[in-house]
Amino acid sequence: MNTLKAAREPKTSAFAVRETGILLVLVCMCLALAFTTPRFAEVENLLLVARQFSMFATMGVGMTMVILTGGIDLSVGSVLALSGCVAAKCIVWLAPHADAHIVVFAGILAGLATGLLCGLVNGLIVAKLGIPPFIVTLGMMSIARGLVYVITRGRPVVELPDEFFFLGQGRIWRVPFPVVCMLVIAFIGAVFLARTRLGRNIYAVGGNEEAARLSGINVDKVKIVVYSLCGLLAGFAGVTTASHLSSAQATSGLTNELDVIAAVIVGGTSLMGGSGTVLGTVIGAALMGVLRNGLILRGVSANWQLIPLGTVIIVAVVFDQLHQRRRERTQTRLQRN
Amino acid sequence: MKVRGLVIVLLVGLILMPLSGCANKGESKPVFALVPKSVGLVYWAAAEKGMHEAAAEEGVDCQFTGPETIDVARQISIMEGLIARRVAGIAIAPNDPTAIVPVINRAVGVGVPVVTFDSDAPESDRLAYVGTVNTEAGKLAGETLAKFLNGKGTVAISTGGLGAHNLNERVAGFREAIANFPDIREVTLQTNNDSDEEATAVAESTLSRFPDLNAFFGANAPGAPGAARAVKEAGRVGKVTIVGFDDTPLCLQFIKEGVVQATVAQRPREMGYRCIKLLVQATQGVNPPTEIIDTGVTVITAENVDEFLETGDYKI
Numbered sequence: 001m002n003t004l005k006a007a008r009e010p011k012t013s014a015f016a017v018r019e020t021g022i023l024l025v026l027v028c029m030c031l032a033l034a035f036t037t038p039r040f041a042e043v044e045n046l047l048l049v050a051r052q053f054s055m056f057a058t059m060g061v062g063m064t065m066v067i068l069t070g071g072i073d074l075s076v077g078s079v080l081a082l083s084g085c086v087a088a089k090c091i092v093w094l095a096p097h098a099d100a101h102i103v104v105f106a107g108i109l110a111g112l113a114t115g116l117l118c119g120l121v122n123g124l125i126v127a128k129l130g131i132p133p134f135i136v137t138l139g140m141m142s143i144a145r146g147l148v149y150v151i152t153r154g155r156p157v158v159e160l161p162d163e164f165f166f167l168g169q170g171r172i173w174r175v176p177f178p179v180v181c182m183l184v185i186a187f188i189g190a191v192f193l194a195r196t197r198l199g200r201n202i203y204a205v206g207g208n209e210e211a212a213r214l215s216g217i218n219v220d221k222v223k224i225v226v227y228s229l230c231g232l233l234a235g236f237a238g239v240t241t242a243s244h245l246s247s248a249q250a251t252s253g254l255t256n257e258l259d260v261i262a263a264v265i266v267g268g269t270s271l272m273g274g275s276g277t278v279l280g281t282v283i284g285a286a287l288m289g290v291l292r293n294g295l296i297l298r299g300v301s302a303n304w305q306l307i308p309l310g311t312v313i314i315v316a317v318v319f320d321q322l323h324q325r326r327r328e329r330t331q332t333r334l335q336r337n
Numbered sequence: 338m339k340v341r342g343l344v345i346v347l348l349v350g351l352i353l354m355p356l357s358g359c360a361n362k363g364e365s366k367p368v369f370a371l372v373p374k375s376v377g378l379v380y381w382a383a384a385e386k387g388m389h390e391a392a393a394e395e396g397v398d399c400q401f402t403g404p405e406t407i408d409v410a411r412q413i414s415i416m417e418g419l420i421a422r423r424v425a426g427i428a429i430a431p432n433d434p435t436a437i438v439p440v441i442n443r444a445v446g447v448g449v450p451v452v453t454f455d456s457d458a459p460e461s462d463r464l465a466y467v468g469t470v471n472t473e474a475g476k477l478a479g480e481t482l483a484k485f486l487n488g489k490g491t492v493a494i495s496t497g498g499l500g501a502h503n504l505n506e507r508v509a510g511f512r513e514a515i516a517n518f519p520d521i522r523e524v525t526l527q528t529n530n531d532s533d534e535e536a537t538a539v540a541e542s543t544l545s546r547f548p549d550l551n552a553f554f555g556a557n558a559p560g561a562p563g564a565a566r567a568v569k570e571a572g573r574v575g576k577v578t579i580v581g582f583d584d585t586p587l588c589l590q591f592i593k594e595g596v597v598q599a600t601v602a603q604r605p606r607e608m609g610y611r612c613i614k615l616l617v618q619a620t621q622g623v624n625p626p627t628e629i630i631d632t633g634v635t636v637i638t639a640e641n642v643d644e645f646l647e648t649g650d651y652k653i
Contacts, residue, residue: 244410
């Protein structure tokens with residue numbers, strides 16, 4: 001009962017708490033860096049930092065939806081690499097046969113389709129066979145990476161036409177194209193989650209799956225949709241990364257799933273499912289990106305860098321746990337009254 | 338609710354405080370950065386040591402920073418951060434010779450001199466390459482292996498990132514050398530992704546696939562020790578010849594035990610040292626004497642291994 005009520009309630013109060021807190025941290029970090037290292041605040045640096053975390057944020061939109069349903073997707077890094085490689089190989093294969101723009105378009109579609117297909121497989125197995133998402137996506141992580149090595153034999157795919165490079169290297173009014181894409185995708189994702197029935201169903205499934213099923217929500221469809229979207233967005237990130245590097249690398253995306261999940265968690269989405277927002281994820285990704293940039297700017301040795309990054313994640317999870325307990329106590333109090 | 342936010346701010350502030358200490362003392366002195374392919378291999382730790390030595394001699398500051406895995410995108414992001422920091426110079430071992438070109442050129446364009454080390458990016462505007470002439474080193478490895486095999490046998494190659502310029506040059510040199518021995522045949526080339534664990538796993542599967550294999554060639558640092566572990570597991574010490582690269586302590590230990598027959602030792606500490614020296618000179622308007630600076634190699638076998646165990650590059 002309570003979960004359905006929570007799903008129908010506007011999220012305004014949760015929004016104000018969660019995102020404000022993380023946004024505050026981000027702003028403080030940026031200000032601290034801007035004062036101690038003036039170069040951080042230079043427009044070009046900020047734009048580059050935005051590009052650096054843009055693909056993590058983009059994948060984060062899909063990951064948010066997956067985690068909202070109480071699931072997880074460990075395969076995004078491998079799907080990123082696979083999609084990039086498929087797109088590149090398609091382009092190289094088609095290049096002699098058609099006009100460059102058509103070839104590039106076809107390649108990008110092939111890459112996106114690859115991501116979508118991987119996500120679809122994940123979703124079908126999770127929904128129809130009931131196997132825990134952790135295991136399914138862990139398997140997909142290996143399979144996709146394996147396919148990358150089969151397709152590329154470990155070597156990067158190079159000799160891509162210039163027309164392909166706008167996606168990853170182009171700019172619109174100085175703003176890197178991947179950043180523009182991130183903003184558009186995040187906006188669409190946020191609207192989808194907050195305003196559509198399917199979006200609200202995602203929260204419901206994560207809040208209490210049994211209750212959602214009993215109230216008539218097609219839980220299987222919801223799960224298939226979120227994993228497919230997550231895969232599609234990983235595919236998009238893969239094609240964009242290949243475009244940025246002017247080559248599809250077999251080692252792309254290694255350990256990226258951890259950064260994406262970190263962005264989602266730091267952004268306030270609960271691993272238990274049922275609460276979280278896309279905005280939080282984007283802020284979380286920005287936080288991790290700014291922190292990484294800050295560590296370089298402050299001259300921190302590579303050997304020390306992972307510690308602050310991990311600490312931020314733990315702090316965010318602790319905060320989330322405390323918040324969860326507070327919410328439960330409030331709900332119990334409401335029930336008693 | 339606001340209290341929670343403040344708590345977070347304080348905690349993150351605590352994380353940032355040690356960071357603010359680091360760079361403050363260095364802001365007056367120029368900072369030179371060294372970027373390895375990835376952090377974690379002891380090979381790079383030797384380069385880091387050389388970097389510190391040169392920086393101390395020159396009275397400048399230095400920064401050692403690199404990606405956690407041999408990820409090209411992350412290495413580019415790190416370079417972008419260093420350019421934003423306007424470090425006085427950058428030495429980098431690129432994971433991919435072409436993908437790194439735009440960011441190297443950008444650095445040079447804004448006045449940050451760049452040299453490559455260990456692996457080159459010849460198409461970029463880098464001032465110089467400091468490292469091993471890999472084709473020659475590969476050839477030396479091939480000739481050494483051929484001697485141990487008496488000109489006959491099958492060999493499996495274990496290499497790192499398949500896009501790495503330096504490793505591919507070594508393999509090419511190796512193949513050129515063994516081409517002179519018609520009775521020596523290469524049966525497979527596998528990648529260990531610059532990881533010690535993968536090197537062992539790959540060697541084990543290779544031995545399962547080719548039970549009568551005569552030799553392993555490890556083109557990067559984890560290659561030979563990985564093969565050594567696998568050969569020991571399979572109980573074929575003495576029946577499989579192993580020739581590797583780099584004189585990491587593990588590899589030298591295996592040579593002492595007789596599991597590995599020889600290794601072509603590079604000089605990563607020398608590379609780190611020379612890079613910083615060159616970059617400092619570049620900032621003073623002195624260009625490198627040549628474009629390719631060969632730091633040389635030494636072949637280490639059971640005969641001279643003790644000497645290297647004592648004085649090697651890896652005594653951190």
